[in-house]
Amino acid sequence: MNIVILGAGQAAASLAAKLRGIGHDGGITIIGEEAAFPYQRPPLSKAYLLGDMPLERLTLRADDWWQEQGITMLTGTRATRIDRIAGHIETTAGPVPYDQLALTLGAVPHRLPGQIGGDLGRVHTLRNLDDIAQLRPDLQAGRRLVVIGGGYIGLEAAAVARKLGLDVTLVEAAPRILGRVAAPETADMIRELHRAHGVDIIEGASVNRLLGADRVTSIELADGRSLPADLVVLGIGIAPETGLAADAGLVVDNGIACNARGQTSDPAIWAAGDCASFPWRGQRIRLESVGNAIDMAELVADNMLGAARDYDPKPWFWSDQYDAKLQIAGLNAGYDRTVSRPGEGAQSGSVWYYAQDRLIAVDALNDARAYMVGKRLIEAGRSPDPARVGDPSTPVKELL
Known part of the structure; x- marks a missing residue:
């Protein structure tokens, strides 16, 4: 089986590595518009822009790794059309046939x-x-x-x-x-x-x-x-890259619409990462994060080979600003109450989000302990008493 991955970012790299890791020995081709091999994007606006991270640390895999794994890299190549009938992608390097196609196209800035x-x-x-x-x-x-x-x-x-x-x-x-x-x-x-x-x-x-x-x-x-x-x-936001999918007749809804297994309206085409939307807890969402790009891509790789697993993400995010780190667990959509908790140092603290008494998210600034405790509670489906959360005399570990 020949698998083609269109888009060459974090999700593409994770999907290809997972496919090889679980035993796919057929063809894998990654098509990307940029000349560079897949690299991390979050450091672009942080350490890399500041000059604290060299390019070789930005790349996700050494250049020779792709050849060792038998993965064909078509960098500097633009896809112009997905021909679902013929089962190939028209590109500036010529047609690329596929048996299954994964769209990891990312997003474009406004x-x-x-x-x-x-x-x-x-x-x-x-x-x-x-x-x-x-x-x-x-x-x-x-x-x-x-x-x-x-x-x-x-x-x-x-x-x-x-x-x-x-x-x-x-x-x-x-x-x-x-x-x-x-x-x-x-x-x-x-x-x-x-x-x-x-x-x-x-x-x-x-x-x-x-x-x-x-x-x-x-x-x-x-x-x-x-x-x-x-x-x-x-910094006025991004939009999922859906043009090729829409032109090919795939359903688009806040991104390339997938089912719970990452499959689009065409059973031979899948999507993952920033460009993909999926059902989650009664709503259709799209997550813009490294964690989602990796986890959804690996799930799609499993399902391409027949695993038939549903995606149930555990969202987490982070942002580095100056010497401060903001860590976020969960999704705060639909919250009706917040509880603030002071941190242990200057310019530190956490905000805990509740929806009908259920803890759904935590923002923690320079407060790794609150982040880890909140993340564990959310993933376990447990909700501490908001009064205890907001009481600085209650050690944060006791909330577990």
Whole structure:
């Protein structure tokens, strides 16, 4: 059986390695648009952008590993069409036949439209190695950076820029940072962290347009304010890469729609990672995380070979900003109550999310112990008394 994996990120690498690990001895081909072999993406906006991680540590496998495993790597190759009838993918390197196909296409960052200045020079996104190569020369001490978007990518970019000596202003259109992904209490901790490092955070302010001749020189806000800018980083979210799937007639619903086993509306085509949505606890979700990319890809590999297992993820996430680490367990969607708990050091603490008295998620800033305890409780389906959670005199381990 010839298996083709379209997309060459974390999910692709995990899927291919799992296939070989569980005994698939047929063909495996990975097709990716970038010239590089599969590499980690989270460090791009953190250690790699800062210069603390070399490229060789970013890559997921040594280059010769792929050849040793008999995995064909078609890098620098763009897929143009999935022909489900013929069972092949049309690419810039010619047609690639498949018996089973896995779509691990990832996601693409949102950009500002050209008519409001989104195509000016020194306006950057952070998604791949080329993005970092273009941004790094512009990150010079003393320059004025405006980050548009107060999600994790924007906040991580702001932290790196401050470490490198830039003047940083972050603009968030919503009433507060982290509005879609975290409770106000978590946002308060992160806002305080950034302001302590000199970032000017402007919330509830949308961007009207970017101004400049060939490159950006200022940002005009909708309320009329003008912010000088030598460069801009966009952190305004990502969209799942669904174009090829939609053109091929596959069902798309908040990503490439899969069943609980990772199978799309075509039984010969599967999906995993950022591009894939799946049913989970009565809802259809899509997870943007390394953990999901690995776990879902490995499940798909098992199911391609007949395991018939359903996907039941245990979500976890993290974000590094300055010397602080925010760790997240569970999904907070649908919470109706939060409980805050102080940590043991400065700029540390945790926020515990409940839905109808059930613990569903924990955010922990510089508080690894609270994160681990919360994660174990969520995965075990156990919910400690919120009053005990919020009582700093109760040792966090006793919550178990």
